[in-house]
Amino acid sequence: MRRTRFDDAPCPIARTVDLIGDWWTPIVLREAFRGRRRFDEFQQALSLSRSVLTQRLARLVDEGLLVRRLYEERPPRHEYVLTEKGRAFYPVLAAMWRWGSDWLWEEGSEPPVELYDRESGRPVRPRLVDENTGKPIDVREVRVGARREA
Amino acid sequence: MRRTRFDDAPCPIARTVDLIGDWWTPIVLREAFRGRRRFDEFQQALSLSRSVLTQRLARLVDEGLLVRRLYEERPPRHEYVLTEKGRAFYPVLAAMWRWGSDWLWEEGSEPPVELYDRESGRPVRPRLVDENTGKPIDVREVRVGARREA
């Protein structure tokens, strides 16, 4: 049986999951944010099979998160660079980073990978707030719905 | 070949992806945040196969995002309820929601599912900021590293 698709679901979460809901795609994106661009850079950094990497990059290019760009004529060499849409995805990874580092580490085994402000060098702790009010988003204070009811 | 596991990777993103990096787990969590608790509630809402739902719920219970609780003695009935760890996952879904609604919708076809503040009824737009400074997180201003270098 084929995988159930969510790409036309009415829910933005479902559509997003359809796109990145596998084990490699988010990691490939993470590497893109780290500045990797070339096929072999990705492949060596992640040690995933070439066929899977090819598929993931193609999907990301297809969906407009990456562009495949010729950066050398002879011999022809390509690189995969984040688009605006791709860069906009960063908060999702940052939210995962935050949750993972808060909840998936045993005491005493600090996560070796952290985020720092490039300028100040100080650690950055991503947190989700409401853009309008600036207040942190608490599950119990948010309602999901098709439209405002009252 | 077995799927490559990331659950002991040094990167919080990788570990998080190992846990929720499939198509159903994030959607099951979304439904949990919507207040679903019983097996059949999930199954009917998502129309996924029972076997997959069983596996997903078991994994989420295993990892401590949900608890399986007896809420009725005779006949014995169970429900799956979010734990603190599970509730803490909300920002990841909210970030996906935001990105999906910003980037995966054509003009003119508004996402029918939105987020509202329970009290004010006003729409909520999740945004990621640095907890320390309150500044929005921009990719180019954040560096990933094992430890601070200077």
Added chain:
DNA sequence: CTCACTGAGTTCGATCGTCGAACCCAATGA
């Protein structure tokens, strides 16, 4: 007492996705 029904799963076989290894090809450099 029997039958149908419900909640909560497990089992089954088919199909799809993932994996590493091997192969391919063009351009370059020794």
Added chain:
DNA sequence: TCATTGGGTTCGACGATCGAACTCAGTGAG
């Protein structure tokens, strides 16, 4: 001429996902 490198594609084995069918305990109707 031959090996190497970048950037893939092809292949076959195996693991994951699917819907459908089955299970089992309790319950309520007749």
